[in-house]
Amino acid sequence: MKKLSILLLVLLGVLTYGFAQETNSSRLSKVVIDPGHGGDKPGAKGRKSLEKDINLSVSLKLGELIKNHLPDVKVVYTRTKDVDVDLIKRSQLANKEKADIFISIHCNAAKNPYANGTETFVMGLAKTQANIEAAKKENADILTEANYAENYDGFDPNSPESNIFFALYQNAYLEQSLSLADKIQKHFTSNTKLFDRGVKQAPYLVLYKTSVPAVLTEIGFISNEKEEKYLNTEKGQYEIAASIFQAIYSYKNKIEGRRMDTPHIADLIPHKVIKDEEEKIRMEKEKEKRKREEEEKLKAEQEKTKDTTSVEGETNEVIYRVQIFVDKNKISSNDSRLKGLDDVWMYFDNKIWKYTSGNFKSFSQANEYRNKLKGKGYKDAFVVIFYKNERITLDKAKEIEQNNNK
Ligand SMILES: [Zn+2]
Known part of the structure; x- marks a missing residue:
């Protein structure tokens, strides 16, 4: 009986521990910003970028906005460089600093390349398999931390019951965390x-050990090509950082009973960033226009060559040639690569010029010539077949020849 009551006391102690810590909830004077991952833990990988780098850039922009527009709020980062910090140390920093809020910044990833959007988590039991998986991915970082079993109360991120592990967990700051999220x-x-x-709620370890109001925000999918591109622009990063900043600002208003207008997004993003973005869009449009013009020019040239190169005219014969090399440019007939070759003929295909030699009535004749050319150093030579100046396959050639012989 005595044993049982001690156990109950201990349990009660654990469950109320969080509540006892809740002392400074009526002000917001210190924020811990946690850029997810870092160093040899890159987080999710996009086509062109790594999650850890985007997380850090957005975090630093958020910190800068707080310093400029909320000077009475102190900013503490869990990292300001590309270094790895154990999840337990990130939580401990928030606790040690007695921060008023903790914000962990991450990018999402999914197998489905179209998965998109933002979501913000508070610590709790996940209600869907997707949210369990999301937390699992982020929690996997602890596997290389020393003493992880001890630091996270015996939690094993690989265990299928990892979600149940938190069944008894009570989030002492659920209401504040949800409000901020x-x-x-x-x-x-x-x-x-x-x-x-x-x-949403999910058992993120970095939130689990943080005994202050805490959220983990996923600012978009790095696995989605369009979102990855956006998350890598200065403007995109500022829009995300400014959004989190506005949330902090209005959260501060709420808990401190302030009546201040939340700064407008246009006043939070540096003018230069917007101007540069506009310039970039203008340049991209210009580039596209030039590309279109170039393509039209090439197409016209191709049409022109079709007329001038069809020396044979429109015959019903299949013609076998040997392709010897390709070039981005139309080369001169004096070019050294064409020296000593008979029946040189070129065609334009896939945006490049392809040069051939020979003009035969059968594959075997052309192939014999090809072997001769290989001996002369045209190592990549191969037989190409044409019908009415269009490249065709050997099967198609046989079919036409059969029809012609009927
Ligand atoms: Zn992450």
Whole structure:
């Protein structure tokens, strides 16, 4: 009996530990910003970028916005460089600093390349398999941490029961965390074109050990080509950072009972960033226009060559030639590569000029010539077949020849 009551006392102690810590919830004067991953833990990988780099850039922009527009709020980062920091140390920093809020910044990834949007998590039991998987991916980082079993109370991220592990967990800051998460999603949605996946709960270890109001925000999918591109632009990163900043600002208003207008997004993004983005879009349009013009020019040239090179005219014969090399440019007939070759003929295909030699009535004749050319150093020579100046396959050639012989 005595044993049981001690156990109950201990349990009660564990469950209320979080509540006892809740002392400074009526002000917001310190924020811990946690750029996810770092160093040899890159997080999710995109086509051109790594999650850890985007997380850091957005985090630094958020910190800069807080310093400039909320000077009474102190900013502490878990990392400011490309280094790996154990998840346990990130939580411990927030606790040690007695931060008022903790914000972990991450990018999402999925096998489905069209998965998109933003979502913000608070610590809790995941309700869907997708959310369990999401947390699992982020939690896997602890596997290389020393003493991870000890630091996370025996938690094993690989265990199928990893979600159940947190069944007894009580989030002492659930309400505040949810309020902040809600505001972040709301501002993402009004400032960006990113889809709103909502506020969710999942057992993220970096939140589990943080005993202050804490959220983990996934700012978009690095596995989605369009979102990866957006997340790598200065403007995109500022829009995300400014959205989180506005959420912090209005959260501060709420808990401190302030009546301050949340700064407008246009006043949070540096003018130069917007101007540079506009210039980039203008340049891209210009480049596209030039590309279109170039393509039209090449097409016209191709049409012209079709007329001038069809020396044989439109015959019903299949013609066998030997392709010897290709060149981006139309070369001169004096070019050394054409020296001593008979019946040189070129055609334009796939945006390049392809040069051939010989003019035969059968594959075997052409192939014999090909072997001769190989001996002369045209190592890549091979037989190509034409009918009415269009390249055709050997099967098609046989079919035409059969019909011609009827
Ligand atoms: Zn991550």
